[in-house]
Amino acid sequence: MKVAGTSAPPETAPAASRPGLRELKKQRTRDLLLRSALELFTERGYEETTVDDIAEAADVSQRTFFRYFASKEEAAFFVSRLAESRFVEAVHARPPGEAPLDALRLALAESWDTIGEAVEQVVPLELHMRFYRVIESTPALLAAHLRRATELEEEIARVVAGREGLDIDRDPRPRVVVAVFGAVMRVTERIWSARDDAGLAALRDLTATYLDQVTPALTGDWRGPET
Amino acid sequence: MKVAGTSAPPETAPAASRPGLRELKKQRTRDLLLRSALELFTERGYEETTVDDIAEAADVSQRTFFRYFASKEEAAFFVSRLAESRFVEAVHARPPGEAPLDALRLALAESWDTIGEAVEQVVPLELHMRFYRVIESTPALLAAHLRRATELEEEIARVVAGREGLDIDRDPRPRVVVAVFGAVMRVTERIWSARDDAGLAALRDLTATYLDQVTPALTGDWRGPET
DNA sequence: AGGCTAATGACAGCCTCTGACAGTTGACAA
DNA sequence: TTGTCAACTGTCAGAGGCTGTCATTAGCCT
The missing domain is CATH 1.10.10.60 (Homeodomain-like)
Structure with missing residues (x-):
């Protein structure tokens, strides 16, 4: 030993x-x-x-x-916490010229691998992914997950505000963009967890696809399907 | 008695x-x-x-x-439940021609009064509004609030999908718009609850203001402040 | 008035979480 | 090596959320 x-x-x-x-x-x-x-x-x-x-x-x-x-819940989210901190680091590392939503999207795209590594150091990645589906189907865990997501968004909103040189208490836009980003992420997680293929790769692809659809979904015309 | x-x-x-x-x-x-x-x-x-x-x-x-x-939590959200159902009804009643985000915004704008009435039938409206601030500052309640909001969004997303004649399981856009709408609502609630003036009127105004900023915040240029 | 059933109160018990106390074990210096 | 100190742990007791059970109460209906 x-x-x-x-x-x-x-x-x-x-x-x-x-x-x-x-x-x-x-x-x-x-x-x-x-x-x-x-x-x-x-x-x-x-x-x-x-x-x-x-x-x-x-x-x-x-x-x-x-x-x-501190609680049964904290144990459940310990690994997720590791993963999230990697994403935050990636956001920090983004070049300042990018538009906020782009910075978030690209930070996510490039942190998947780092996240996988961080998780593997504690528990098998496959176990973590399987547990993610348990979160979505357990009300108590889903609630905790959403609250934690909100806290994470607050942290990221401050980073975004800093990038843009805005006062987060006077300009709501940093929080709004991050909230929109987070909302799409959650929709993605939900749909992903309901699928048969619940691997990391599938989640990564789904996320990328959906993030690309945010702007058109809000502004564009809604005619014509687009699975 | x-x-x-x-x-x-x-x-x-x-x-x-x-x-x-x-x-x-x-x-x-x-x-x-x-x-x-x-x-x-x-x-x-x-x-x-x-x-x-x-x-x-x-x-x-x-x-x-x-x-x-069923739980202490259920009692805490009983009144909120009444309020939310009024909003859902208002969304249902919107004319089918409107763009989804507009329909949501207008449904909200016109349901404030009905919501107030519904609440008053059970507890003083002022008490309910005061309790709303407790929710924001109590982790356990905030978590429950967010989970309930997610369930509500799912319900509304189905209504939106129906309006647009889309299959909610094949087209992600209904969920995305509703998620964005919900995200803005939550940011608004949070900012509102941190203010001194936490009356219903203030919440109504804040909500209207922020919802108008969604599209510009995502697509427009970020130059020039705009409290 | 009397029977039926819903509503209530009074336990007993499980589970999460915390404080208090005592025993064990690694860290470090003499 | 040994002794001391601090950290880690187990055991016990208890509060608070929540559920099942059972006897009692109180509205309802003929």
């Missing part, structure tokens, strides 16, 4: 953060709790899984679970 | 649905629970109010509360 060096040379690690046995154990317990939780959630359902079940599957007490995660 | 006539002439009531003493009592208990709940929520906070508190304020047992409302 040991991973670090033979005896105990803490100065060999880079100046970054130097794991330490205790830290390693903690991280392993956390990841184990996370995996146990997501597996149970996807197999038997979120509501049907008690915290005691998760704790037992990870061989810790219920009390310990709550020391790692 | 008695309210009805002296002895018992049930045939005096209109043919509509003939209340009956039992029905009346039920409705009064429900309204009392609703008022007690909203008052406690606004005075001391949602999380700080227990179901026992509400039941006690309405002089019923906790068990009875749960027979009227």
